Amino acid sequence: MERKSKIIISILACAIVVVLVVATAFILKERQDKSDMLQLFELEKEEMSNDYLSYAKQYDELQEIITNDSLRQLLDQEKMRVQRLLEELQSVKTSDAAEIMRLKKELKTVRAVMRNYVMQIDSLGRLNKALGDENRQLKQQNREVVSQVTTLREEKEALTEKVTIASQLNASNITVAANNKRGKKARRIKDVKQLVFSFKIDRNPNTEPGMKTAYLRIMKPDNSVLKNGNSGTFAYEDTELTYSIRKSFEFGGDEVDMTMYWDVNEYLFEGIYRIDIFVDGNLIGYASFEL
Known part of the structure; x- marks a missing residue:
């Protein structure tokens, strides 16, 4: 009887040890998974932050080459929106998965808006190039006319100077x-x-x-x-x-x-x-x- 009790106790002890080992392994795995997830969100957050900074810089560059006041104003508004989203991203906690995902969706919208503006500016650039070519032709014609007028003026001034010198007393x-x-x-x-x-x-x-x-x-x-x-x-x-x-x-x-x-x-x-x-x-x- 005593021997049978010892066997039962040994079996229970082994079972408890197995349960503890399994539970510990589960907890450690859960912690590792959570740590991996936080690291992933941290990397995601850093990558998104770089993207937002890049788009803000691109808006600055676009504003420098645009002369259309209305378009410049729209670009400025979008740049301010990007900066606001960047500030939100920098202040959000890494553990706030829902907010990070929201800002990631916002980033897709920013990317689409940027692509649309680039297409508009490219279209304006082609139009401006055509107008620029025409303007250069007009300027060249104007320079030729100005050159002719200048030549005539110089000839007139030279003739006037000769007449003036000839008329001076001595x-x-x-x-x-x-x-x-x-x-x-x-x-x-x-x-x-x-x-x-x-x-x-x-x-x-x-x-x-x-x-x-x-x-x-x-x-x-x-x-x-x-x-x-x-x-x-x-x-x-x-x-x-x-x-x-x-x-x-x-x-x-x-x-x-x-x-x-x-x-x-x-x-x-x-x-x-x-x-x-x-x-x-x-x-x-x-x-x-x-x-």
Whole structure:
């Protein structure tokens, strides 16, 4: 009887051990399956995240090449939607299988929408290329017309410049006399009481006849201009220059003798002086003299 009890106890113990082993194996397998599933969802989540980032970047690239404001606005809205879905994906737990599957379905929609926009943009690109080819032809024709107009303008300007140069007056035989108070040549600079400037306005039948004014600038050795109460300014190349003396004369196309006087009322330094003569806004002659 005692021996029979021991056998029964041994059988029960073995059965319990077998049950424990089977249960432990089942639990370990279930945990392993769950771990494998979580790893799978983690990989799925990472792959989806990369896809969402890629689509967001593609929308940025599409916006850079699109000039249509309406289409750009639609692309911007879709990009914001993709970014929102990406944020949802990044915040969802790996164990939330239902949410991950929902976002995976959303990703398919995003992919389809992106494909549709790419097709629209490709169609617009072909249309723009055709319009671009036509536009380039028109631009080429326009460049040819502009080139012809430019050539004619340059020829006209060159001709105008020749006419302008041909019509400019010229001063020649410029002389300067430094006289004393008796009207004789001064021997010393301190005796100079008057400077007398003589020159000729050369003959030029191309110059428009009429009353003209000659402006004479006397520049001292320090390049400052001699001036008095009768001095003023005149226009020259978009600026105003100071003149020392001016004199009006009538020009009819023939040579004109000119004499202009400067009464010395200030101390004159020794050195090289310069005179410039202007008529009709042009420098027609210049000379230098030494005192």
